[in-house]
Amino acid sequence: MSMMLHRRSVLSGGLAALSLATLGGGSALAQAARLRMLWWGSQERADRTNKAIAAYKEVKPDLTIDGEFAGWSDYWPRLATQVAGRNAPDLIQMDYRYIFEYARRGAIAPLDDHLGKGLQIEDFGQMNIDSGRVDGKLYGINLGVNSSAVFFDAAAWEKSGATPPAMGQTWEEFAENATKMSENKPKPGYFATADSSGLEPSFENWLRQNKKSLYTPDGGLGYEPKDAADWFTMWSKMREAGACVPADVQALDQLNIETNPLTMGKAATAFAHSNQFVGYQALNKAKLSVTSYPKISKDAPSGHYLKPSMLMSVASGSQGIEAAVGFINFLVADPKGIDILGVERGVPASASMRDQLTPKLDEVSQSMVKFIADITPEVGDLPPAPPPGAGELAFVLTRTSQEVAFGKLTPAEGGERLVKEAETVLKRK
Amino acid sequence: MAFRSDTLVEESRAAALPRKGAMRRIFDRNIHAYVFLLPWLIGFFGLTLGPALASLYLSFTNYDLLQSPDWVGAANYVRIATADPKFAASMKVTFLYVLLSVPLKLAFALLIAMAFNRGIKGLTLYRAIFYLPSLLGSSVAIAVLWRQLFASDGLVNMALWQLFGYEGPSWISNPNYSLYTLVILSIWQFGSPMIIFLAGLRQIPADMYEAAEIDGASKQRQFFRITLPLLTPVIFFNAVIQTIEAFKAFTPAFIISEGTGGPINSTLFYTLYLYQEAFGFFRMGYASALAWVLVVIISLFTAFSFLSARYWVHYDD
Numbered sequence: 001m002s003m004m005l006h007r008r009s010v011l012s013g014g015l016a017a018l019s020l021a022t023l024g025g026g027s028a029l030a031q032a033a034r035l036r037m038l039w040w041g042s043q044e045r046a047d048r049t050n051k052a053i054a055a056y057k058e059v060k061p062d063l064t065i066d067g068e069f070a071g072w073s074d075y076w077p078r079l080a081t082q083v084a085g086r087n088a089p090d091l092i093q094m095d096y097r098y099i100f101e102y103a104r105r106g107a108i109a110p111l112d113d114h115l116g117k118g119l120q121i122e123d124f125g126q127m128n129i130d131s132g133r134v135d136g137k138l139y140g141i142n143l144g145v146n147s148s149a150v151f152f153d154a155a156a157w158e159k160s161g162a163t164p165p166a167m168g169q170t171w172e173e174f175a176e177n178a179t180k181m182s183e184n185k186p187k188p189g190y191f192a193t194a195d196s197s198g199l200e201p202s203f204e205n206w207l208r209q210n211k212k213s214l215y216t217p218d219g220g221l222g223y224e225p226k227d228a229a230d231w232f233t234m235w236s237k238m239r240e241a242g243a244c245v246p247a248d249v250q251a252l253d254q255l256n257i258e259t260n261p262l263t264m265g266k267a268a269t270a271f272a273h274s275n276q277f278v279g280y281q282a283l284n285k286a287k288l289s290v291t292s293y294p295k296i297s298k299d300a301p302s303g304h305y306l307k308p309s310m311l312m313s314v315a316s317g318s319q320g321i322e323a324a325v326g327f328i329n330f331l332v333a334d335p336k337g338i339d340i341l342g343v344e345r346g347v348p349a350s351a352s353m354r355d356q357l358t359p360k361l362d363e364v365s366q367s368m369v370k371f372i373a374d375i376t377p378e379v380g381d382l383p384p385a386p387p388p389g390a391g392e393l394a395f396v397l398t399r400t401s402q403e404v405a406f407g408k409l410t411p412a413e414g415g416e417r418l419v420k421e422a423e424t425v426l427k428r429k
Numbered sequence: 430m431a432f433r434s435d436t437l438v439e440e441s442r443a444a445a446l447p448r449k450g451a452m453r454r455i456f457d458r459n460i461h462a463y464v465f466l467l468p469w470l471i472g473f474f475g476l477t478l479g480p481a482l483a484s485l486y487l488s489f490t491n492y493d494l495l496q497s498p499d500w501v502g503a504a505n506y507v508r509i510a511t512a513d514p515k516f517a518a519s520m521k522v523t524f525l526y527v528l529l530s531v532p533l534k535l536a537f538a539l540l541i542a543m544a545f546n547r548g549i550k551g552l553t554l555y556r557a558i559f560y561l562p563s564l565l566g567s568s569v570a571i572a573v574l575w576r577q578l579f580a581s582d583g584l585v586n587m588a589l590w591q592l593f594g595y596e597g598p599s600w601i602s603n604p605n606y607s608l609y610t611l612v613i614l615s616i617w618q619f620g621s622p623m624i625i626f627l628a629g630l631r632q633i634p635a636d637m638y639e640a641a642e643i644d645g646a647s648k649q650r651q652f653f654r655i656t657l658p659l660l661t662p663v664i665f666f667n668a669v670i671q672t673i674e675a676f677k678a679f680t681p682a683f684i685i686s687e688g689t690g691g692p693i694n695s696t697l698f699y700t701l702y703l704y705q706e707a708f709g710f711f712r713m714g715y716a717s718a719l720a721w722v723l724v725v726i727i728s729l730f731t732a733f734s735f736l737s738a739r740y741w742v743h744y745d746d
Contacts, residue, residue, distance in 0.1 A: 073688050077708035084494035084713070101711065105495035189582065247692075249581055251602035254687040266581075392710045395689060402692045406604055 034064045035320055035327070038082070039093035039310075040075035042257050042279045045344055052340040056330050063323055065091070071256055076391065083107050088315035090324045094140045096131065096307055097386045097394075103134035104388075108313040109321055110137040118325040120333045121350065128349035131308045131382060140311025141328050144346020147304045147375060148201040149274040150293055152193075153286040156268040160184035162192070165269060167292050167374065171206075171234060174294040178243035181268065192243050193269035194261040195250040197235035198401030200394045202271045202293070205303035206231055208380060209296045219387035221422050229415025232404045236411050247405035255398075257283055275309040275346035277368040288364075290371045292378075302378040309346030347372045389425045396421050488717035494707075498714060505718035516719070518694045519702035522608060526698065527675040530615040535667055538619040542626035543656075556624070563620030571614070572684030576601055579610045601685060604695035611681050611696060622667040629663035630656070661742045669734050676727050679704070699723055 039049060046069045053065045068089065070078050076098065082088050083102075092108060102108045111119065115138065121129060124142060132140035150165050157164035162181035165174060178192035185191065196202040204214050213222035238244045245261050253259050257279045262270035272280065274290065281288050293303055312331065314324045330337040338353045343365045348354045358369055397418060404414040463470075488505055490498035509516050541559060545552055565571050578584045581599035589595045600606045633656065641651050657664075679700040682690065690697030690705070703723070707716030 071687075077688070077704070080494050080708050080711060102495070105493070107495045248599035248603040251604075251692040252580060252599060389710070395705075395709075398689070399691060399693055402604070406693065408604075408693065 033062050033323075034066065035091060035318075035324055036066045036068065036089040037091035037093075037327075038068045038070075038075075038079060038089035040070055040072045041093075042282075044279045044282045045069070048341050048344055052331060052337050055336055055340055056327055059330065059336075060323075060326065063327075065327060071254075073255065083315070086317060088317055090315055090318040090320055091327065092313045092315055093143070094311040094313040096311070097390050099132070099140050099311060099313065100134050100385050101388055101391070102313065103137070103139040106316055108139050109316040109318070110139055111141070111314065111325060112138045114322075114325045118322060119329050121329075123351045123353075124349040125351070127306075127382070128308070132311050134385070140308070140313045141332055142308040142349040143312050143332065144275055144309045144341075144343065145306050145349055145372060146273050146275040146309035146346035147306055147372065147379065148205050148293060149272060149277065149371060150269060150291050151262060151272055151277060151280050151288050152269040152291070153262070153284070154289045155286060156186060156190075157181055157192070159186055160192075164289070165291050165294065168298070169294045170298060171294040171296055175234070175238050175241070175243055178238060178269070179241040182242045189249075189266065191245045191249075191261070191267045193238075193245075194253065194267045194271060195235060195239060195244040195247070195401075195405065196271040197232055197405065198250070198398035199255075199271055200397055201273065203228075203231055203397060204383070205293045206296070208303040208305070208383075209293075209300045211301070213383050214393075215384055215387055215390070217384040219426065221419060221426065222384075223419070225412075225415040225419045227415070228400075228418045229412045232401065232411035232414045235401070236404060239405060247402065247407075250405065251402060262288075273309060273346075274368055274371055275344065277371075278342065278344040278365055281364045290367055292371075292375050301380055302375060304375050304379050305382055306372070306376065306379050307382060308349075343368055387426060389428065392425050393422050396425065484717040484720055487714050488721050490714040491712075492714040492717070493711040494713050495711065501714070505715045506722075508715070509718060509722055515694070515697070515702055519690070519697045519699045522690075522695065522697050523676065523699040526608060526612060526615075526678065527672060529609075530612045531668065531671045531675050533612065534616045534619050534671060535622055535664065537616050538622035538667070539626050539660075539664075541619065542623045542630055545623075545627055546630045556627070559623060560620035563618045569680065569684055572681045575610060575614050575681065576685055602692055604691075604693040607685070607692060607695045611678075611685065614681050615675065615678070622671060625663055625667055626660070629660050633659045658743045662744060665734070665738055665742045669731060672730055672734070673727055676723065676730070 037049075037053070039045070041049075046067070049069070050067055053067055056063070056065065075093075079088075079092065088107065092102075094102065094108070099108075103110075116122070119141065121141065128142045128145060129138065132138055132142055152165050154164045157177075160181045161184055162177045163173075164177070169177075181192035182190075200214070207213055207223050207227060210227065212227055216222045235244065239246065244250075245267050249261060249266050252264070253261060257263055257272075257276055260270050260272070260280075261267035263280065263283050270280065271293075277288070277290050295302065312328045314321050314328070318324055331341060332338070332348065333350055333353060335353065335356055338348055338350075338357050339360060342357070342361060347369050348357060354369075358366065361369065400409070400414050400418040400421070403409040403417070404411055409417060487498060489500060489502060491501050491504075492498035545556060545559075549555070562571075576583075579600035580586075580602070581597075583599075583601075585600065586597040589597045598606065600610050637655050637659075638651055641655060646654065677700060678698055682696040682698045682701050683704070686692075686696045686701075688701070688705070688709070690701045699719070700723070703716050703719045706712045706719060
């Protein structure tokens with residue numbers, strides 16, 4: 001008994017020492033030539049990104065990049081935890097809504113010093129460079145230009161004898177057509193459109209058409225209870241008419257491509273971001289079309305703006321900022337990287353890259369590039385920076401829209417509730 | 430238990446005596462204990478006590494994960510008590526879940542255990558099969574499966590349509606039903622209380638039932654007069670453990686609602702709310718305070734259970 005114990009404890013102690021040694025050695029080596037990259041997105045994006053990483057291995061054979069990805073809603077908790085644990089990935093895919101929080105808290109590094117050296121992004125145009133600036137410093141590199149967009153299965157609409165969504169259509173016409181479409185639905189449980197009342201980009205687009213905004217430049221709320229109430233009312237009418245999916249079907253949408261009612265075969269129309277067109281088409285058997293949002297009236301502004309679909313940032317604690325910047329440059333300003341990523345993250349911000357890429361694209365991607373070109377004459381300015389707490393407000397909008405959709409609140413009460421809760425959240429930080 | 434391990438130590442010491450010195454003997458005797466304890470000690474200090482104390486400190490700060498924390502006194506606790514509607518909402522969901530899932534799960538576990546206790550053939554196999562859900566229990570895969578089962582065109586609705594011609598709602602995404610699908614998930618994982626009940630039932634002397642049978646007591650009377658009273662210590666144990674487990678439930682709600690606690694906060698378990706505050710909205714300080722409130726609530730519940738135990742738990746000796 002005694003002898004056995006001895007042997008075992010010696011053995012396990014030895015093993016522990018051995019594994020500690022290897023761990024230590026491994027990480028010391030890793031710092032020089034190993035970067036970690038974290039992004040959110042679908043499988044399609046992961047495939048393209050991993051391919052780009054592999055291609056960069058040929059450019060820089062001694063640099064290894066380990067990619068990790070997550071769905072949108074898992075992404076932010078994971079990133080925050082890693083940053084808090086001083087274990088942040090070197091390359092961080094960033095969103096316009098969060099870049100201010102991360103930059104102002106010092107979690108990501110300003111990259112101005114690399115401009116014109118490791119970063120060759122002069123031909124991005126001032127707006128596309130500035131969209132990655134926080135308080136005047138460059139914290140994120142535009143990975144692609146996009147805008148909110150409407151995707152639809154034109155064949156399904158036409159089969160029902162209804163006019164599909166098109167540029168310049170009003171919300172009124174859209175609702176009318178959608179009701180007609182749903183009345184002649186090709187199969188039970190199928191509707192003309194997803195319910196977009198809880199989707200922040202959709203609400204924002206509608207607010208901008210009304211010359212309002214989500215936030216004011218000083219970090220306050222850019223709309224009033226009445227605005228939100230009108231928005232909820234419009235959707236409630238469509239819901240009652242059977243034009244959009246019922247509340248419990250919409251609630252299955254986890255705000256990603258995979259669970260959107262369009263992909264799930266529940267609706268013929270989805271509200272999304274233009275860059276996601278590639279991902280949506282990859283998951284949908286039916287051929288999809290892309291167009292702009294319906295408008296509140298024929299002469300209202302389009303509500304669209306061109307925004308960075310996502311940005312690439314570098315962790316301030318990274319041991320290899322230079323190497324990371326090199327890889328970012330490969331993704332946004334090198335034809336090899338650009339050709340692999342295509343337009344899945346949006347249209348390249350660089351004019352020369354866009355021009356050399358477009359002829360090589362397939363039909364799906366080309367229609368997306370065309371969409372961006374089509375709406376460009378009508379786009380408005382980039383909205384003011386989202387204040388801290390903006391991340392939480394997207395949840396508040398979704399929940400309030402559900403309370404209206406499930407009939408727990410009237411649209412008017414929903415408007416009041418949304419503004420009240422939003423103001424509480426904004427005051428808290 | 431204590432007695433047995435003492436004898437073992439005594440034996441090993443006796444065996445080692447002829448060859449070793451006194452100091453070595455004492456060292457030898459204790460080192461074994463510490464080597465055995467080591468994994469637990471490392472785990473306890475490194476992974477439980479350390480983080481717990483850190484979170485106690487953080488609960489008095491405004492820590493936001495990215496910047497170093499500033500002391501804010503009791504502000505977080507004051508907010509929980511006075512100005513947080515989501516705290517109240519998540520409490521309601523959690524208590525409803527605990528009060529529904531624990532009794533139902535225990536009743537179900539007892540029912541199955543009694544069925545098994547009647548000496549059926551192939552008991553070991555059945556026991557293993559019925560225990561299986563508990564092994565898979567808190568896994569992500571099961572939560573995903575649940576989503577598929579209870580979605581609008583899931584298996585449950587397909588069955589309802591085929592059998593009764595009833596067109597069911599999307600149970601999992603309807604705020605009126607979503608919590609109950611999680612209660613069902615919890616009941617389905619009745620394995621571990623069942624095994625404990627089964628062991629408890631085996632302990633009840635068969636001659637008691639024989640005597641009752643001779644005296645003409647019905648099966649029902651035997652259950653209420655013999656089985657239940659003699660099983661109370663086991664019921665008590667299961668109830669305490671399952672209650673604590675239920676308060677801590679997280680994974681199913683997290684997966685099923687994609688971390689939102691939706692629809693309309695209907696699955697916003699307390700732990701999920703805490704997680705949202707900490708990792709979703711960068712309020713680690715506030716989340717730490719929420720965590721300590723949960724500790725106090727679970728402690729109160731457990732203390733109450735132990736105090737009440739003297740009135741209803743029946744110990745033989």
